[in-house]
Amino acid sequence: MDNIGPILETLTHRLANIPPDFLDEPRMAKSNKGVGVAALVNDVLRMLGNATPLDNLERFDGMDAGKDRNRLALTMITAWLLADEWFVRAALPAAQFMTILEQTVAELAAATAAHKFTSDPDRREELSRVVLARLNYRPEGESLAQATDRLSSISGMERRRLVEASRAAEQRARAIREALAKKAAEESADKWTRE
Numbered sequence: 001m002d003n004i005g006p007i008l009e010t011l012t013h014r015l016a017n018i019p020p021d022f023l024d025e026p027r028m029a030k031s032n033k034g035v036g037v038a039a040l041v042n043d044v045l046r047m048l049g050n051a052t053p054l055d056n057l058e059r060f061d062g063m064d065a066g067k068d069r070n071r072l073a074l075t076m077i078t079a080w081l082l083a084d085e086w087f088v089r090a091a092l093p094a095a096q097f098m099t100i101l102e103q104t105v106a107e108l109a110a111a112t113a114a115h116k117f118t119s120d121p122d123r124r125e126e127l128s129r130v131v132l133a134r135l136n137y138r139p140e141g142e143s144l145a146q147a148t149d150r151l152s153s154i155s156g157m158e159r160r161r162l163v164e165a166s167r168a169a170e171q172r173a174r175a176i177r178e179a180l181a182k183k184a185a186e187e188s189a190d191k192w193t194r195e
Helices: 008-016 037-047 055-060 063-082 087-088 095-112 121-134 142-152 156-194
Strands: none
Touching: 008 063, 037 055, 037 063, 037 095, 055 095, 063 095, 063 121, 095 121, 121 142, 142 156
């Protein structure tokens, strides 16, 4: 979050006032009903001054409503957020845009219903902060420490990531302690056998 981004309230307000079309059902395979998420993603990419091969858009075609619906619904919401004039002026590279829509959206959608990111104030803030953080931005008017602290306190995904990182560090420390204890025991046994 090294760079200064937009005012957070601008993004949360944008999410609160999302047009109903972006909350419609995403289109699933074998259906002509719903929003074509791949086409929407392509339109926003073009608006940001980018293009991507059609093969890269296939992952936004829903195959299984049970598995894909929430992720694709959140993709539409996030595409609306990224279509904000601030992001258009920032000229996001296509790779960053696609990473947000593929990885970040999938992580968020696995934990929370998509429409909560428009109806719940904390989830609007979470989506805005997570997207900014993944793009290496922080909200205007916040220091790095403030932005990091607020992100970790509001985002369940970030809390989980921090807990997992903490667990991994503890496992590494435990393995090191065990290896050191084993080495000390071996050296002690060697010393006794020499004497």
